[in-house]
Amino acid sequence: MNKPENARVRTIDKVKASLEKRYAKERRFRRLGLGAVLLGLSFVLVLFMDITSKGYTAFVQTHIELEVFFDPALIDPDGTRDMDVIARADFRKIARQPLREKFPEVTGRRDKRALDSILSTGAPYQLLEMVRADPDLIGTRQMVELIADDDIDMLVKGYIDRNAAAEDRRVNDSTIAWIERLDSDGLISLNFNTRFFTNGDSREPELAGIGGAAAGSFYTLLVTLALSFPIGVAAALYLEEFAPKNRWTDLIEVNINNLAAVPSIVFGLLGLAMFINLFGLPRSAPLVGGLVLTLMTLPTIIIAGRAALKSVPPSIREAALGVGASKMQTVFQHVVPLAMPGMLTGTIIGMAQALGETAPLLMIGMVAFIVDVPGGPLDPSTVLPVQVYLWADSPERAFVERTSAAIMVLLAFLIAMNTFAVVMRRRFERRW
């Protein structure tokens, strides 16, 4: 009688004694997990804050508001309104005239040149475009907000220390004095930088934009999506639903997993050797970029697609087969609709990867300096991450903020795509 009573007491004591240790272990693990999450989040936060703080100023651009005289003698001496004549006119002279009028005391050749360089080399083109849009401007005087040079832009945004020694800064004392006078006259303004979103690349930071790279990314991804989604889904369907399970299909499966782990630059080399050298497709073209990224994205889509197909419960297949549906009907009417959210999620994740991919595109020439915005998948172009790479390499101070701004745009696209993937999965996920 006594013995089991004792044994019971001892067991419960032992259990109680061990409890403290067990709970402490659990608490430690929880704290570790929470710590890991917080650490990850803080890194992301630091990254975002750094990029945002460096890049947000690129979304505005310094303009100088000046009264421009569209001199008929310079633009259209014969009054023909012929666009060819107008296009050849000396708009540089028209653009620099107002500043010279504003500062008549500047006489020296060198000082005059310094005064001229307050305005961007894009300012004359700005005026040309205005005349093209409205030829009636010829002969009138207009207040125009002309783009400032990138050095002036940096000065206005406060990136150049006015108190530093003159030889240590890109802007000399007289220029600073002119800018201060223009500023006190209220002629300097920071406007939204539309050019940043519409222009292609440029040597002049104030004229450079991500429009070309964004269009290049769009065409590249379009080609990638058009190829990798149908091919990937078809491959996943065949391997999962139709192929016999034997050594060959095992080999194929292993190699698909291997492909997913191949460094992306290798795909770039393959693309260079195959698509450009062998098939003679144009260099720097989104078409080739899309083909290369398709090769890179396919394993992701196939693996995600097969996982999605595997997760469809066999009872659905049996139900369809049981009422006499053929294999094809079973797969396409029951299995595919249920697996679609998973396959789409895999595709979007693959596309997001492709959007951020740089290395393979360097190999096929999409790293070239291209000013024009591409009009189609065969035009030479670059893509967003490569544009970031190019600008990060440029020495001008103004490219620093543009690099960060381009990264922000790229991240915005990525976040949008991933959010879309999550929302789609939630929306179309069906319960059974």
Place this chain on the structure above:
Amino acid sequence: MTNPQTVIAETELADQVVRPHGGAQALEGGFQTVGDVRVADPRMSCTGVDVYYADKQAIKDVSLDVGKNQVVAMIGPSGCGKSTFLRCLNRMNDTIDACRVTGEIKLDDQDIYDRRLDVVPLRAQVGMVFQKPNPFPKSIYDNVAYGPRIHGLVASRTELDEVVEISLTKAGLWDEVKDRLEQPGTGLSGGQQQRLCIARTIAVEPEVILMDEPCSALDPIATAKVEELIDELRENYTIAIVTHSMQQAARVSQRTAYFHLGKLVEVGETTQIFTNPRHKLTEDYITGRFG
């Protein structure tokens, strides 16, 4: 015989064989099923069926008739092969790569394992209801209409409406769902889902319905409804049902077949099997001594 486990199991079987009214009934070697495997008016007729999963033999030399407008119940302990045998009857085992079936299974004198036979029309003739209710994640209407649609059984929407109503009525579900045919079938209760699956099966007008433990996931009230339904369906269909519940077998079936370790041990009139089993294994099982 290749598998040592099988050998041991069979030796065990051989030890416990003798019944006063059954005579010597070894499961070894030239074992014969006790009782009459044939019926006067068979719809399906199986002879010497063997089923292998890779190297493992799951069904050994089973011969059994399924009579017209009869319910045949298959009972036996877990893993005895009754579900495997049932799935042979509409070639559902084809979906398992490693599964191999030999022997002869005839549906109205047509060998269903004939190479030239197409399984799609076969499965329209021999429908199946599964253990777990598995409605499609579509509306109730679409669940029932699916079979007639893919087989092209109906010409118009009104005809299809009629088929859906008749099938749901036969399955005893019409009154419960007629106002919400557009709602998903997966939203019904377990018992309703199973009756929906039965409606889906009979919408294709099969000749034989196979049921693989159709009530194992249902509560007693839903089970009673499904059993009642099985009894009504017998008028028009031939039914083979696998069940773990001996009471259920006794309630719904006319003939009962007892499986043990891949062999058909005994078959006979349900009343005879449950009141006067001739094989010791059958008696042990139905009296609850094992299983």
